[in-house]
Amino acid sequence: MSVDAELRQLRAGRGGRSSTDRSAYGFLAPWIIGLVVITAGPIIASLVLSFTDYNLLQDPSWIGLDNFRQMLSDERLHHSLRVTVTYVVLGVPLQLGLALAIAVLLNRGMRGLALYRSVLYLPSLLGGSVAVAILWRQIFGTEGMINRALSYVGIDGIGWISDPRTALYSIIALHVWTFGAPMVIFLAGLRQIPTTYYEAASVDGAGRWHSFRHITLPLLTPIIFFNVVLQIISAFQAFTQAFIISGGTGGPSDSTLFYTLYLYEKGFGQLDMGYAAALAWLLLVIIAVFTAINFYVAKFWVFYDN
Amino acid sequence: MKHLVLIGACLLMIYPLVWMVVSSLRPEGEVFRQSGLLLTDPQPENYARGWDALRYPFGHYLLNSLAVVAFSIIGNLVSCSMAAYAFARQNFRGRRLLFAIMLVSIMLPLHVVIVPQYVLFSSLGWVNTLLPLVLPKFLATDAFFVFLMVQFIRGIPRELDEAARIDGAGHVVIFTRIILPLLVPALATTTIFTFIWTWNDFLTPLIYLTSPEAYTVPVALRSFVDAQGETSWAALFSMSVVSLLPVFIAFLVGQRLLVKGIATTGLK
Numbered sequence: 001m002s003v004d005a006e007l008r009q010l011r012a013g014r015g016g017r018s019s020t021d022r023s024a025y026g027f028l029a030p031w032i033i034g035l036v037v038i039t040a041g042p043i044i045a046s047l048v049l050s051f052t053d054y055n056l057l058q059d060p061s062w063i064g065l066d067n068f069r070q071m072l073s074d075e076r077l078h079h080s081l082r083v084t085v086t087y088v089v090l091g092v093p094l095q096l097g098l099a100l101a102i103a104v105l106l107n108r109g110m111r112g113l114a115l116y117r118s119v120l121y122l123p124s125l126l127g128g129s130v131a132v133a134i135l136w137r138q139i140f141g142t143e144g145m146i147n148r149a150l151s152y153v154g155i156d157g158i159g160w161i162s163d164p165r166t167a168l169y170s171i172i173a174l175h176v177w178t179f180g181a182p183m184v185i186f187l188a189g190l191r192q193i194p195t196t197y198y199e200a201a202s203v204d205g206a207g208r209w210h211s212f213r214h215i216t217l218p219l220l221t222p223i224i225f226f227n228v229v230l231q232i233i234s235a236f237q238a239f240t241q242a243f244i245i246s247g248g249t250g251g252p253s254d255s256t257l258f259y260t261l262y263l264y265e266k267g268f269g270q271l272d273m274g275y276a277a278a279l280a281w282l283l284l285v286i287i288a289v290f291t292a293i294n295f296y297v298a299k300f301w302v303f304y305d306n
Numbered sequence: 307m308k309h310l311v312l313i314g315a316c317l318l319m320i321y322p323l324v325w326m327v328v329s330s331l332r333p334e335g336e337v338f339r340q341s342g343l344l345l346t347d348p349q350p351e352n353y354a355r356g357w358d359a360l361r362y363p364f365g366h367y368l369l370n371s372l373a374v375v376a377f378s379i380i381g382n383l384v385s386c387s388m389a390a391y392a393f394a395r396q397n398f399r400g401r402r403l404l405f406a407i408m409l410v411s412i413m414l415p416l417h418v419v420i421v422p423q424y425v426l427f428s429s430l431g432w433v434n435t436l437l438p439l440v441l442p443k444f445l446a447t448d449a450f451f452v453f454l455m456v457q458f459i460r461g462i463p464r465e466l467d468e469a470a471r472i473d474g475a476g477h478v479v480i481f482t483r484i485i486l487p488l489l490v491p492a493l494a495t496t497t498i499f500t501f502i503w504t505w506n507d508f509l510t511p512l513i514y515l516t517s518p519e520a521y522t523v524p525v526a527l528r529s530f531v532d533a534q535g536e537t538s539w540a541a542l543f544s545m546s547v548v549s550l551l552p553v554f555i556a557f558l559v560g561q562r563l564l565v566k567g568i569a570t571t572g573l574k
Contacts, residue, residue, distance in 0.1 A: 003409050003453065010406050023477045024396035028404070031389035031452065034445025038423065039411055045422035056425065102315065105308060112309070118561055119316040125557055125564070126323070129506040130524040131546035134531060135326045138539060145325060148341035177319065181568055188569030230413070237415050240508040244528060260417055260509075267421050268513055277421045284418045291413070 002226045004295075043284075050278035055271045067278035077279070079254055080262040083168060087258065088235045088290075091175040096227055099179040100220075103186035104212065117187065120180045127178035133244035137161060140170040140245075161245060164255035171241050171256060182227045189223040190216065218303045225302045229294050236287050239264070259283060323550075330356075330543035349540065353548070356541035360526060360533070361518045364545055367526035371505060374439050374522055378504045379497050381443030382451055386496065387489060389446045390455030391481050395467065411449045416509070424513060434520045439510055443500075451496045454567065458492035459485060495567035498560040502553050523549045 025032070050067055052060035071077055102120060106113055126132050139145045140160035147157030160166045193216065201211050239260040242250065250257030250265070263283070267276025324343060331348040332340065357364045392398070393405055427438040446452055462485065470480050486493075508524040515521055521529065527549055530542055557564065 003412060006409055006453075007406065010402060010409075020399045021396045021477070022398070024392040024398035024401075027388045027392035027396065027477070027481070028398075029388075030385040030444060031408070031446035032404075034385070034442060034447045035407065035411070037426075038442045038445055038447045039414065039419060042419035042422035042426070043414075045425070046418055049421060049425075056428070102312075105312065110308075112312075116312050116316060117565065118557075120319055121561070121565065122554075122557060123319055123323075125502055125553055126506075126550055128503075128508075129550060129553070130508055130527045131549045134527065134542060134546050135322055137531075138329075138543075139322055139325075145322075145341040152341075177322075184565050184568055233413050233415065237417060240506075240524075243508070243512075244531065247531070263417055264509075264513075268424075273421055273425065280415075280418045280421055283415060287413075287415055 002222070004226055004229065005222070046277045046280050049274055050281050052274045052277075054273040054277075056273060057271075060274065063274070067275050070275065071278065071282065076254065076257065076262060080250070080257045080259045083250075083255065083257055084236060084238075084259040086168060087172060087175070087238065088232055091172045092228065092231045092235050094172070095176045095179045096182055096224070096231060098176060099181075099183035099227075100186050100224070102179070103183045103190060104216065106183075106187060107190065117184065121184055122180065124178040124180035127174060128240060130240060130244055132174070133241045136170065136174050136241070137245050140173075162252055164251075164253040167246070167252060167255045171238075171245060174241050175235070175238070182231065185223060185227060186220065189220050193219050221302045222304060225294070225298050229291060232290055232294065233287055236283065236290070326543050327547055330540055330547050332540055334538055334540045336540075352540045353544045355538070356530075356544040356548075359538070359541055359545070360530060362521075364526070364548065366519075367521050367523045368548075370436075370520065371522040371524075374436055374511075375501055375504045377436065377440040378443040379500045381440060382446075382448055382496055382500045383493055385444050385446035386448065386451040387455055387486065387493065388481075389452045390459055391477075391485055393452070394456045394459035395480075395485070396477065408449050408452055411447075412453060420509075420513065427514065433514055434517045435514075436520075438514045439504075439507075439522075448500070451499070454495065455489060455492050458489060462488050491563070491566075494560070495563045498556055498563055499567060501556050505553055505556075 049060060051062060051064060053063045053066070054060035106116055110116075123132075137144075141147075142157075142159035142162055144160070146160065150157040158166065160170045197215050197219075198211055201215060206214070237260055238258055242256045242258045242261055243264075246252075246256045246261075248261075250261045259279075260283075263276055263279045266272045266279060325341070328343050328345050329340070330352055331345055331350065332352075333347060333349050334352070360367075389408075393401070393408070423438070427433065430437075432438050466484050466488075467480050470484055475483070506524065507522075508528070511522045511525045512528070515525055518526075518529065527542075527545060530545060
């Protein structure tokens with residue numbers, strides 16, 4: 001059962017409780033301490049800090065809504081939001097679309113499936129690393145591999161990463177390159193669709209496109225939905241690639257200034273911890289809103305068999 | 307036809323990685339001139355140069371990373387399996403609420419907690435130590451793995467617990483003697499994912515590890531880029547390859563577990 005299915009079941013209120021088992025709290029102790037000290041406590045502390053001016057050296061001083069007022073007129077913040085939303089809105093559908101297309105292509109029983117799956121999955125394990133970001137920086141550089149290849153066919157490439165118009169798209173390309181992980185999830189989902197459905201459809205004369213459109217796609221919607229939710233949440237937090245490729249600046253001309261980069265710069269570059277905490281809370285709200293919209297819209301397109 | 311498309315896709319996906327390995331063996335200055343894979347004059351000494359290019363030999367950073375990874379794995383295995391046992395097998399007040407909180411915390415963005423966490427850990431004097439990277443793992447903060455193990459424990463027949471209970475076993479005995487041995491596949495999946503994610507982790511070490519002595523591999527590589535700029539791609543690539551090697555080995559050893567792990571938690 002995926003996370004969203006669990007949550008739906010909890011809301012439906014199934015499953016009762018008979019007696020309280022005190023030893024359970026012993027087993028849960030590390031998790032509960034972690035929840036209080038590492039997760040929930042800091043979330044609340046973040047909220048409090050967002051109403052303060054704090055640089056780590058002096059005690060925080062209460063400034064009310066000043067941080068939030070400052071956000072309204074902070075051009076770089078607005079810019080970083082545009083960059084991040086562009087990344088999410090282009091990167092997530094492109095990555096998931098490719099993952100779904102390849103997964104359908106790699107249908108069951110195909111020869112060499114395990115090998116294809118492994119090879120295509122590998123980049124998603126390496127894609128988050130600094131090493132691959134360094135590689136990307138070279139490949140898309142002015143004298144990088146892509147331009148070298150283009151020069152053989154007589155095209156003078158541009159500096160993909162040094163040009164503000166294309167730098168972000170180089171990073172989106174890196175995100176799409178890591179489609180292997182959702183592809184594996186789709187593959188497992190495809191395997192759960194009973195073959196009898198397809199047999200019945202082909203008896204009725206349905207072609208491959210019809211089978212895909214009316215059997216595969218509807219039955220896969222819960223898994224697509226789950227991937228969309230998780231990928232959007234994680235795409236909003238993308239950091240390493242933009243940081244390494246832009247040398248930590250979000251450049252050129254702030255074209256790769258991801259929200260998280262800006263937050264890092266404010267908090268850990270300029271030690272403006274109060275403002276960084278406010279930025280963190282805004283990010284939480286944005287992600288929560290996107291996720292809520294996702295769950296709401298799901299009613300209209302996600303098909304639950306049970 | 308279909309195979310042609312897939313083989314093409316695979317080659318395209320793998321090409322950059324292979325090219326990086328080849329480039330790491332090219333004479334310095336030639337990296338730019340080649341987009342192909344032909345290697346006429348391999349230069350293994352690039353690796354020796356890269357190894358010693360930073361303040362400490364690269365092995366120092368590898369050992370730091372290894373220490374973080376090892377403790378993270380132990381922490382995740384112990385704390386997440388305990389929490390998962392409670393959620394999957396025990397009844398207690400507030401279970402539904404806590405379980406819901408655990409599920410939601412899987413989706414929580416790290417950035418929301420990072421500022422106060424830094425304030426806390428730095429006030430304890432833990433900057434430039436491994437504690438801020440490792441301690442949270444002992445407190446089951448990677449809720450994803452709790453969820454993975456809950457799923458797995460639910461699939462273990464309850465009759466086994468019941469039989470042990472009739473023989474007078476308490477929860478500690480049932481957990482350690484019955485559930486844990488059967489949980490090994492999920493523990494293995496947790497190990498391999500923790501290994502890869504912790505090995506690649508960049509933001510947390512970037513924030514907490516400011517002195518080169520404490521750097522893990524990703525932070526060391528980043529300082530390599532800063533120090534050498536674009537002047538020694540081959541040496542930089544050589545250490546990048548070294549840094550990817552453990553992940554690649556983990557992938558070879560555990561791909562079955564990796565594939566199964568993301569598939570089962572991603573399905574309904």
